[in-house]
Amino acid sequence: MIQVIAVTHDSKKVTYTNLDELDITLYKWCWIDFNMPTHEEIDELHNYFHFHPLAIEDCVHRLQRPKLDYYDDFTFFVTHVINPDDFTKEEINFFVGSNFVVSFHYQNFNQINQVWNRLISTDIIKDWDQYHCFYEVLDKIVDQYFPIIYKIEDVLNEIEDNTENKSMDILLDELFDIRHQLLTLRHTVNPMRDLLYRMLNSQHLEGIKRKVPYFSDIYDHLLKLSEMVDSNREITMDIRDSYISMNSHQANQVMKILTIITSIFAPLTFIAGIYGMNFEYMPELTMKYGYFISLGLMGIIALLMFFWFKRKGWF
């Protein structure tokens, strides 16, 4: 579906639903939105706009990092929307020219619709131009990264506290899934941050220079997001190390108990074994207090063992 808002030089809005009757040279600026376009509509990128084939290729194919490319008569931007449920990424592409912005996306995004509707319904159109439309959509895209990382932080806190008493296996699995998600997030947030940095420091983008506080506000958000991602990755590593340390300490404790029990009972059981032997001539067996002496001996050995481990500081 192709939708157009064209703004006349006296700030009136005209809308089109196809490109056949649109002559963008007549307008102050236009926003052309390719929303889930058909193959025929995609061809308009070439037939109507005559964009460079490499830009069209990047736009139409999915494997891209957020980036910008300068061409002679337009600038091409790739941005990423993250799906909070499965951490997949979807592109919104923009072609920004001297009096137009083209947005292109294979899904219907609320980030686009909200700005579109506000532009349709609002009166104050004077401050807006094609760069402001681009800014508004970008601002919404970046704002929607925050709930994703907040959710990750919640899960991390839950893993740290483990209020639901999950087993270690499940916790470790969750922890490594979080690390994976943070890695995915970083591969969107960092290129987006670099993209904004290049936009703010570019010599070629006159339209963005007039809006520096606006784009710089988005850059702030991305700097903050990038720090949050890195910091949360460090926290996952800390939790993992904490688990490993705790585990190795606990293993030590378990093994000490095992060793104490074994060390106390092995000699006792051996002594009992000796006097359970059936030799015909065993003088102790016929001694009157033989039984009690042997019990006493066992008691002494048990106490010696006990105090030896006590002095070693094992308990």
Place this chain on the structure above:
Amino acid sequence: MIQVIAVTHDSKKVTYTNLDELDITLYKWCWIDFNMPTHEEIDELHNYFHFHPLAIEDCVHRLQRPKLDYYDDFTFFVTHVINPDDFTKEEINFFVGSNFVVSFHYQNFNQINQVWNRLISTDIIKDWDQYHCFYEVLDKIVDQYFPIIYKIEDVLNEIEDNTENKSMDILLDELFDIRHQLLTLRHTVNPMRDLLYRMLNSQHLEGIKRKVPYFSDIYDHLLKLSEMVDSNREITMDIRDSYISMNSHQANQVMKILTIITSIFAPLTFIAGIYGMNFEYMPELTMKYGYFISLGLMGIIALLMFFWFKRKGWF
């Protein structure tokens, strides 16, 4: 609450408690402090000062990193005060213009009050201007980071020495809490350091250039703090690694004891078991010295085991 100190061109101080009667153009410079402002007072950022809406948004909302933003007729600064008890961060925001500084904060901070009172009570006002007020508050904010990190170093030393003989679980938990606190601290100290660096090297801030030794003194402190934070994080890692190494070495020792005890007593108990069997025809049982020969055999086996482990260097 809004409070104002306005300084006339002949260095006299006038104070106001609201903005209705204040005309800042009449004064050499003013300091307007928004201390825990009401909603009506917050609106004055727009109504009275006409600050840019994005600067007001950053000022009013809490999620910010320390930063500076240049606007046409003022510069906007976000700084962080850290609460030493729970490591939460609170913002103090500054708008610095050609003849004014506006400070804005949701809590009552002694860092602000001390400078305010000194300015009120002191006579030597000639050297002061809006930038010097800003410097004095910033200096106090940064000075109060030091006790926080000193406390962390004390806890680290305590963990290392463990004079109170806490259990390993508690020590490891404390250690990872310290790492968390250092991470939090770093996310304040490093952006603050970068903020000061940008202030010192900016082309736009004429007022700061006249005060370079002062702001550069704060920058020194932040460099030192940043190094202390990183160095303490390395020390936490060393302590953790030291724990893990010790633990794995200790586990080895425990397991050697267990193996020695088991290896000595298992064959002895087995031999005792053999002569405890009730077969009718067991020739050894009726031998005169059978019992003593079996005891001797056990002794020899025990000694062989003992010297085998001795030669292995296990004890």
Place this chain on the structure above:
Amino acid sequence: MIQVIAVTHDSKKVTYTNLDELDITLYKWCWIDFNMPTHEEIDELHNYFHFHPLAIEDCVHRLQRPKLDYYDDFTFFVTHVINPDDFTKEEINFFVGSNFVVSFHYQNFNQINQVWNRLISTDIIKDWDQYHCFYEVLDKIVDQYFPIIYKIEDVLNEIEDNTENKSMDILLDELFDIRHQLLTLRHTVNPMRDLLYRMLNSQHLEGIKRKVPYFSDIYDHLLKLSEMVDSNREITMDIRDSYISMNSHQANQVMKILTIITSIFAPLTFIAGIYGMNFEYMPELTMKYGYFISLGLMGIIALLMFFWFKRKGWF
């Protein structure tokens, strides 16, 4: 084998199969391909083209990183093709001059053949020049890195899920082989990326400047590849850490079972041993309910042990 396509100033194509009759100064541009050259053919690099001996040395010998070298009348490029089966690297070298490109390689590569055939069979030759030939081959070389890393990602996913239930030894071995392959890949992808970066930002390469969108498209691919390699190396580390954590947790569980079993049965077996002794005077043995009392005692001890471990949270 040497093959030549020479393009005349009125865009006609002439082909040669040796250099004897070729006079490159007569043509707009030529592409000379050294495909598995003989020793005599290799000598033409010096005899016919008079390339610098150091460039010829780098071309003929195999131990090179991807790179470019500027010489007075040509630029020398080394690029790497990766064999997806055994991760060996093979070089394709290029000498690009004012009206020629020489490609040189010891294997027959489809990356070269496809471009060659397309150039032979196609009519639209106007946009092509020696740099465009170079671009087309480079694009194909880089495109063929992707299936290699996709295969690695598949193996990693397979290792993570372990649907075939392989033993840990095999999984760990596969994991470290993957790390090795990623290291090999990084040593091609990163220098290739830096090579493209230098090409795009060079002051010396006028021919590449006219084709910036094309070479910059390849640079995008290499940036993406470099990120994928690093990200996959991080994932291998995560999997390894996850294995170690799981293992140390599992070892703990195993040791707890061992300790519980030992701790319950060691005292019971000891008591049974005591009443298996053959002392003549053992009062308990003649008590009527001695046997049942001893069984009861054993039951109580077993229960105490059981509940002690239960309270410790061991199961």
Place this chain on the structure above:
Amino acid sequence: MIQVIAVTHDSKKVTYTNLDELDITLYKWCWIDFNMPTHEEIDELHNYFHFHPLAIEDCVHRLQRPKLDYYDDFTFFVTHVINPDDFTKEEINFFVGSNFVVSFHYQNFNQINQVWNRLISTDIIKDWDQYHCFYEVLDKIVDQYFPIIYKIEDVLNEIEDNTENKSMDILLDELFDIRHQLLTLRHTVNPMRDLLYRMLNSQHLEGIKRKVPYFSDIYDHLLKLSEMVDSNREITMDIRDSYISMNSHQANQVMKILTIITSIFAPLTFIAGIYGMNFEYMPELTMKYGYFISLGLMGIIALLMFFWFKRKGWF
């Protein structure tokens, strides 16, 4: 104690022991040394020299990193001397102006005294100026870092070889102390290195530019020291990892012995236990060769176990 060497324009030396009669404007250059100054002497920094209060504050207080600060009429340097015994750091501060150098320190340092005495006793004073005095002291300060790191390397070699056969606990404790010391050293060496780098590349320090080979010789030493510190920290990590690997391998060996012993004797002891039971009707007990058959059975089981572990490659 304040000591002064003043050099006249015809290269004669005059010494003072207080500042009352000194007029530095009359001399070509002077060196004023504040050696363990009293409070009254410290006040001369302000009263006599009129240094900036922030420079005086940095000079008098101890918490500083090595650094330099430019002021209008002097440059202020903080340098660190390390005490080789307890790794504490002590500052020597320098104020270098157009015709003077002031050195300031709370301890009596041989680094200062040696240069002072050489300057007093030598005749060749023509090449010397305030910057050369500063260079000579700095050279001595940096030269004395080397024995400290040599000592650390000796201890590391001793830990690696362990000729004195110390216990693992002591070795690990020493290792982590070394890491701590290297961290401390790095926090002196790296800022000192950066200080020298800034001195060599500064636009403001005309006097140092005339002595570039001299200060650059010190910079070489600091580069080397910085590499030695980092390299030794890597070696400590390697030793620690080597310990952990060895330990975990040894633990494995211990556990195999334990398992072999247990696995061989557990079934044997069980069989002996069976024929030690007192059931009235146990047919094997009355068989003529029952005893020898049971011994044979035990031998077979022991051999099977033995070869099973042998085939597993456990010994």
Place this chain on the structure above:
Amino acid sequence: MIQVIAVTHDSKKVTYTNLDELDITLYKWCWIDFNMPTHEEIDELHNYFHFHPLAIEDCVHRLQRPKLDYYDDFTFFVTHVINPDDFTKEEINFFVGSNFVVSFHYQNFNQINQVWNRLISTDIIKDWDQYHCFYEVLDKIVDQYFPIIYKIEDVLNEIEDNTENKSMDILLDELFDIRHQLLTLRHTVNPMRDLLYRMLNSQHLEGIKRKVPYFSDIYDHLLKLSEMVDSNREITMDIRDSYISMNSHQANQVMKILTIITSIFAPLTFIAGIYGMNFEYMPELTMKYGYFISLGLMGIIALLMFFWFKRKGWF
């Protein structure tokens, strides 16, 4: 021993074996080689050449990193030769001036001798100058780093495959020795690489600018070497991690066997112990099938244990 080759302006070679009769100003360029010089010969650095005392100090003393220093009338270079047997480093120093190169070394190096002999025996002297001599020696020095790292890679492959079936202790020891050697190598290769980078990008070295392809060929080798060193250090880390993972996995397996054996036989031995007790009144003992019932009970317990561990997936 001092040896001189002096080249006249009409490209004739004259040789000297001391400096007494040499007047370098008469020649186009000379190469003076200090091969294992005596103290008197070392003094010529000062007496004959009047080099700066700091350059002479760096030349004569051994503790240097590869580096270059610019002086007014010469440039001073320190380069490192590595002894492949014991990984010790030996310096070759060069002083390169407007018409001379001085080489200085305490050992007799084939890198020097080969170039010297080639220069003596060859006729084509036109292209040579003092910088070309320097290049030829440097090229040989760097070429001889390669066999060292190839040997390291062979040892690493041997450690990975362990065809000689060495014990883990020996392998780990070899592995950490390799890491140590790679660290040593890096401390030569990286400064050498930086040295070449500075030479190629220097504004001061006119003679090197005329030979850029030559020195840049050496720089390529050093880049490659630096990558090989880093990559091999990563591989050592991977091997170490692989050992640790395998070990911890194996420990788990060993412990499972131990636990299974213990868990099966502990209750069986206990039951046998019970019926080995000598209580007068034990009803089971007089039951006709008491013995077989007890054997059956033991069999059932053993099977239950077996299937429990089976269901746990322990074997």
